[in-house]
Amino acid sequence: MKIIHISAECYPVAKVGGLADVVGALPKYLNNSGEQAQVLMPFYNNKFTQNNKFKTLFTSEVFLGKTSYNVNILVLENTILDFDVFFIDIPDLLFKDYVYSFDDTERFLAFQIASLDWLLTWDTYPDIIHCHDHHTGLIPFMLQESFKYEAFRKTPNILTIHNAQYQGWFSHDKVDLIPPFNFNNVGLLDWGGQINPLAAGIKCAWRVTTVSPTYMEELKQNANGLEPLLSAESNKCIGILNGIDTEVWNPETDNYLVENYTIKTVNKGAKANKKYLCETFNLDISKPLIAFIGRLVHQKGTDLFPEIFKKALTNNNLNILLLGSGDTLVEQNLYELKTEFNGNYNAYIGYDEKLSHIIYAGADFLLMPSRVEPCGLNQMYSLRYGTIPIVTKIGGLKDTVTDIKEPNGFGICHNSTTIPEINEAINRAIELYTNQTKYKKLRTQIMKIDHSWHASAKQYIKLYNTIN
Numbered sequence: 264m265k266i267i268h269i270s271a272e273c274y275p276v277a278k279v280g281g282l283a284d285v286v287g288a289l290p291k292y293l294n295n296s297g298e299q300a301q302v303l304m305p306f307y308n309n310k311f312t313q314n315n316k317f318k319t320l321f322t323s324e325v326f327l328g329k330t331s332y333n334v335n336i337l338v339l340e341n342t343i344l345d346f347d348v349f350f351i352d353i354p355d356l357l358f359k360d361y362v363y364s365f366d367d368t369e370r371f372l373a374f375q376i377a378s379l380d381w382l383l384t385w386d387t388y389p390d391i392i393h394c395h396d397h398h399t400g401l402i403p404f405m406l407q408e409s410f411k412y413e414a415f416r417k418t419p420n421i422l423t424i425h426n427a428q429y430q431g432w433f434s435h436d437k438v439d440l441i442p443p444f445n446f447n448n449v450g451l452l453d454w455g456g457q458i459n460p461l462a463a464g465i466k467c468a469w470r471v472t473t474v475s476p477t478y479m480e481e482l483k484q485n486a487n488g489l490e491p492l493l494s495a496e497s498n499k500c501i502g503i504l505n506g507i508d509t510e511v512w513n514p515e516t517d518n519y520l521v522e523n524y525t526i527k528t529v530n531k532g533a534k535a536n537k538k539y540l541c542e543t544f545n546l547d548i549s550k551p552l553i554a555f556i557g558r559l560v561h562q563k564g565t566d567l568f569p570e571i572f573k574k575a576l577t578n579n580n581l582n583i584l585l586l587g588s589g590d591t592l593v594e595q596n597l598y599e600l601k602t603e604f605n606g607n608y609n610a611y612i613g614y615d616e617k618l619s620h621i622i623y624a625g626a627d628f629l630l631m632p633s634r635v636e637p638c639g640l641n642q643m644y645s646l647r648y649g650t651i652p653i654v655t656k657i658g659g660l661k662d663t664v665t666d667i668k669e670p671n672g673f674g675i676c677h678n679s680t681t682i683p684e685i686n687e688a689i690n691r692a693i694e695l696y697t698n699q700t701k702y703k704k705l706r707t708q709i710m711k712i713d714h715s716w717h718a719s720a721k722q723y724i725k726l727y728n729t730i731n
């Protein structure tokens with residue numbers, strides 16, 4: 264089967280969060296299973312595009328209403344990725360040094376239209392068009408409704424929801440930017456009086472997936488306004504747990520690490536990475552190190568961190584290290600704590616791929632007190648690197664972490680994102696750390712858990728086969 268993934272992010276080309284990791288790994292594992300998976304994404308102005316050479320496959324123009332923009336379809340000159348990536352280059356709209364910003368409506372609309380315009384020129388159409396999140400949510404609508412894409416009416420498409428909090432809303436005033444369609448069906452674009460690309464995608468896609476079975480269930484109760492829609496469409500919806508790319512995320516070969524290690528050498532190897540972190544961030548190596556990596560947004564519970572960290576650090580029996588960026592106020596509060604708890608707390612406000620790998624390896628615990636977590640990849644990376652996750656029992660976190668109190672449990676879970684519960688979970692982590700025999704045993708147990716993409720890729724293939 265020929266599957267084309269259309270996405271705003273793909274690791275290692277452009278990454279803001281977990282979407283990139285998924286689109287950068289799933290195609291590879293689909294290809295390994297004998298399918299032919301490719302990626303179509305925007306051409307941004309970033310390190311990856313600056314450091315590589317590209318050639319033009321096709322040149323054209325795209326119309327947003329009556330305004331036309333130049334479009335080039337680019338590919339890499341050298342094969343450096345495990346699958347084909349086609350880039351939609353719209354110099355006036357997409358070629359920016361950011362992925363998301365204030366002008367997303369026009370940029371991603373043009374991206375979606377240019378993607379379909381180009382696919383129309385193919386001799387043989389893909390067997391599956393696989394869209395990801397609201398940036399590509401209008402594609403299922405256009406495939407079904409826009410006159411110019413009539414030829415695609417029988418081409419199956421799928422929409423994967425990585426995060427239903429973001430829906431890409433814009434005003435009906437901009438409806439003319441969408442290629443003409445039978446206006447009687449304009450309701451398909453609408454949710455709550457606005458054009459809602461995610462809702463339109465859910466209504467029109469042949470199948471809708473999300474990234475864990477529990478999140479699929481939760482969406483019927485909590486989907487930022489789309490609950491009734493997801494309940495109504497539940498027959499075509501399925502939750503498939505994300506995997507992780509075990510070639511990129513492998514403590515034995517990871518080039519970012521200070522010292523590589525296996526299950527047998529984890530105590531020594533993880534310690535060398537912890538030593539590096541403690542030296543770099545002025546932390547106390549004799550105490551447990553609890554880390555957080557991620558976007559500093561409401562979803563992740565990070566607005567509660569200043570109070571939680573103050574409480575935890577007052578006892579002076581642990582270190583906390585944070586890597587993240589996001590809400591300005593949260594960034595500022597977390598930065599300011601550095602002076603008060605110098606020696607046991609530090610925060611790197613920003614994005615750093617290399618540092619994130621060292622933290623997964625060197626921390627003793629990874630904190631993920633999310634309010635909403637569709638799947639969550641961080642906890643799976645931390646398991647693979649022998650770092651015990653502390654998580655809220657929701658979404659994909661519930662599907663991947665079992666509390667140590669339960670049979671065969673290996674993580675620390677709390678029921679909800681509240682300050683007392685998270686502090687209590689941190690206390691349980693410190694207590695566990697004092698029992699080094701148990702802690703070390705758990706460390707080797709979690710490294711054996713298999714979250715590679717193999718099983719999940721098989722589930723996607725099964726799903727593709729039901730509609731192809």
Ligand SMILES: Nc1ncnc2c1ncn2[C@@H]1O[C@H](COP(=O)(O)OP(=O)(O)O[C@H]2O[C@H](CO)[C@@H](O)[C@H](O)[C@H]2O)[C@@H](O)[C@H]1O
Nearest residue numbers: 280281282425557587613614615619636637638639640641
């Ligand atoms: N400051 C920083 N520096 C370096 N690396 C950083 C970083 N901030 C985040 N990262 C990295 O970004 C990725 C985050 O992945 P997640 O799946 O946890 O979250 P995200 O909410 O972005 O993804 C959404 O999509 C994914 C994929 O489906 C779902 O798993 C998830 O639940 C959903 O919210 C990880 O690779 C992490 O290491």
